[in-house]
Amino acid sequence: MGKQSSNRKIAEEVIRFLDKHMLDPTPANYAFAFLYITESNGLLRKLVNDITDGGVRLTQGEVDDMMTNTADGAADDTAAIPSDAMDDIQKQLRHQALTFTELTTAALSDASTFNRDLAEGMEQIAAGFDFAGVISAMRQKTAEVERKLAETKKETEKLRLDLDAARNDASRDALTSLSNRRAMDEKIEEAFRKSARITIAFCDIDHFKSVNDRFGHAVGDRVLKAVADILQTGLAPYPVARFGGEEFVALFPDMAEAEAFGLIEQARVTVSEKFFRLRDTDAPLGQVTFSAGIASTTSNPEQALQDADKALYEAKSSGRNRTIIAS
Known part of the structure; x- marks a missing residue:
């Protein structure tokens, strides 16, 4: 099962849960149903199962009470990534994506400039300008482009390592270091x-x-x-x-x-x-x-x-x- 179909299935189960208990589709109720369906909060799930045993519907008051009273349990449940940690990971990924875009854009710009300078140099040689001077200038430009490309490669590798680390954090339980x-x-x-x-x-x-x-x-x-x-x-x-x-x-x-x-x-x-x-x-x-x-x-x-x-x-x-x- 792919990740998208898995996410869609969870969303459908959340909606069915709300419909079954005749709960309004508010953000808080969606969050409550998500925690129950994904079993992200063990205490909340046990409370719901106890209340609904025998086909009893949940009331909005019971939902509100459980969301309040199991907040600590949700915080202790590090099998799911804490929201602040997930926010940090998402910020890191956004920053990495923007940085990589900037590096790529700069490298393409340098390559374009180099190609233009190379064409101009060839035109100068064809027009009878000083051959040695043109070649010297082109060598300097080549060395500069190589330096910038090397820096780009280094930064890209660092971004790859950072991304791998972020992915690992997203799949690891912070307390035990087991998979989450x-x-x-x-x-x-x-x-x-x-x-x-x-x-x-x-x-x-x-x-x-x-x-x-x-x-x-x-x-x-x-x-x-x-x-x-x-x-x-x-x-x-x-x-x-x-x-x-x-x-x-x-x-x-x-x-x-x-x-x-x-x-x-x-x-x-x-x-x-x-x-x-x-x-x-x-x-x-x-x-x-x-x-x-x-x-x-x-x-x-x-x-x-x-x-x-x-x-x-x-x-x-x-x-x-x-x-x-x-x-």
């Missing part, structure tokens, strides 16, 4: 095109909110990074992404569910056996665990994501710190 949700969605699409089967695992840290509540977000961030490192190391070379909040997704192309289950279980045990301490006091933080759900598909990656998510919540509701394969 956008990048994982692209990897899932690519794997689905190339593989006969893909298996997906959702992993979610248990009782993570209590870690933040008791010890603060700085400690919570360190826990997130530690779990991310264990998943990335334990599941290599398979890709892992921070999907939202304390939730991670792993992708296993051409792998059966049972084999993926074994890898996830090894990582889960490693996390549960890690002894976490508070950095300032060296006091024990307590056991950290995660729950996981696994599903695979040969025909529908979106359904596999949903099935893995359901299996994750089954693992949560049946006691946590376990992995369940979707039935």
Whole structure:
């Protein structure tokens, strides 16, 4: 699925969501529906699912309350690029595009001027002017053009490197350095095109909110990074992404569910056996665990994501710190 068709599909789902709940198509409601459909804010999605369980429609008041009360959750959800970071990236790209245009225009102008000077020099030689003097002048002009072209090449290479860095930032979770949700969605699409089967695992840290509540977000961030490192190391070379909040997704192309289950279980045990301490006091933080759900598909990656998510919540509701394969 191309990027444009993917964006169009999201837009259509947002509109259907608003129609279903009879919500006015205001910018705030569009933003709310977008966060829900793309699962960019895990807390908001859970609240919506709880309210609408059984086919209940949302009210405008409930939407407004959730947008207000989950603002912090959205800020913590770095799987999607924060708006200020995205603004910076967009500004950088605009600046790079303008700079590249200026460099190209200058190079073309220099080339045009050189061609005109060269034609004039040839006319002077044909008219009997001093041959040596004309050649000397043309050599100087040639050297100047070569210098400017070399500078243009250097600046263009720098712009290319800056653009590559901006693209990398746009696909990377700032806290854990894992891929973010956008990048994982692209990897899932690519794997689905190339593989006969893909298996997906959702992993979610248990009782993570209590870690933040008791010890603060700085400690919570360190826990997130530690779990991310264990998943990335334990599941290599398979890709892992921070999907939202304390939730991670792993992708296993051409792998059966049972084999993926074994890898996830090894990582889960490693996390549960890690002894976490508070950095300032060296006091024990307590056991950290995660729950996981696994599903695979040969025909529908979106359904596999949903099935893995359901299996994750089954693992949560049946006691946590376990992995369940979707039935």
